[in-house]
Amino acid sequence: MEVFRSPSPHELYRHQLDALNSYGSEVVVRGLRTKELLDVATVIEKPDRRVHIVPGRWANPFLALSEALHILGGRHDVASLLPYNKHILNFSDDGVDLYGAYGRRIKDQIPHILNRLRADPNDRRAILSIWEDRDLDADTKDPPCNDIVAFKLREDRLYMTIFNRSNDLHWGLYAVNLPTFSILQEYLAARLQVQL
Template sequence: MHPAPILTFYARNVSEALFLGLQALQNSGVEVQTRNGPALEFPTPVCTTYTHPRERVLFYPTRDANPFFHLFESLWMLDGRNDVEWVARYNRQISQYSDDGVTFHGAYGHRWRKWFGFDQLEAAIDRLNTFPNDRRTVVTMWDPSADFQVNDHLADVPCNTQIYFSVREGLVEMTVTNRSNDLIWGAYGANAVHMSILQEYVAARLELGVGRYHQFSNNLHAYVDIFENMKGIQAEYDPYLTLGKEGLSYNPPPLVDDHTTFDTELTTWINEHHLQENSDHYRTPFNNSFFELTATPMRIAWGLWKNKKVKEAIDYAQTIEDKAWQKACVEWLTRRKELEA
């Protein structure tokens, strides 16, 4: 009997990948018992290629992805942080993955920028600037000395382990390897946001375009109870194809306008959360308009929702410049308003 080949999904964006992955797992998934309960897993590794990785927002009502958390966690990572307090504001459940309630052992952004004693992203950017055809630009998140344990006492070790960057035809290509990937929550959910934002950031720093994003998942799975809840999602639900003017496809605004000030402005934006969540009048001017026109309105809308002003939150979310994030936030808030009714 010949072993099954590695599965490959070639998708425009994360919405298409989620649909394809769920259908394939339904057809070929093998049920296994895990320490977190029964799961369906693919019998071989899976490689997913995104041709339009900047189309990173999920809209499926059944999935009910929290767009605020997806974006804010990604920016928190890019700032190199590992603190629980800041990111847990947008998802309290994430605290369970901290061993001490203060920091996360395996926080990706901290691994990228601080864990190993130097900033791996700066090193990667310098290398690609120096050697445009390079094949040695590897950013690692897995630290064998800290993560390879004989027991399972750590609550948080990196699932994504390495990132490979290359430049081809003026575009930054990225491959991410993952040891254990939850199809619904991770691979075709939060990870697609985390990593595509990282890819866009690196491309902007190099003053290049964004190429393909390849995700290699050694073990791609979904827990049975969550998988059952996802049945019935519709393949055609992809607003990126109609969000543009006159119902045409939508090209989201850039994450980075001025890469020389982006890192400083990112840290400033992160540190101003207490001001912006409690005031719709507080606006810091930024050279990078994404902070002022997309991230800040999202944060203010979140603050209104947390203060039980759901209608005001929905109204404010309508001011988000990026129409994909705007649509996802309005729909997510509207679903919560309907639950309260």
């Protein structure tokens, strides 16, 4: 496994982009040619450094904030994200809902995470399950990319590990997922009264 570790998302992005361009494997997925790195871990040592903006590349930090609120609110509608990203319609099967929206999948699990970690700070079963059996054969534009989110409370800090089936370096990981999930992590840390 290759581990990319830094407190800076800018540095991580640069190193991962170099690795992808240097030795990433070319594959064709859904008819599109792409490059991938297998067995990669990205360790962001300072998750509150969540905004990564590359000059010349469109990025909207308000989209990440709205996605985080979408998750915490248990939402799955396109309309609430549309003001921040008109391309979100490309991921909806019907123009109304997002099949793989994380909010409706995990909102009801969040109290269980908090309860488990309050009852036993060393618990290792504080897991948010995003992927569902029905996703295996779903004919959708929006299968969930992030599938499991694990939390551990150690030395008064909340650690978060995300397992994905797929994650786009440019638009997924650094534009949306890092800021969105780090806001979720910070929210849970605040509720638990611990540090990131």
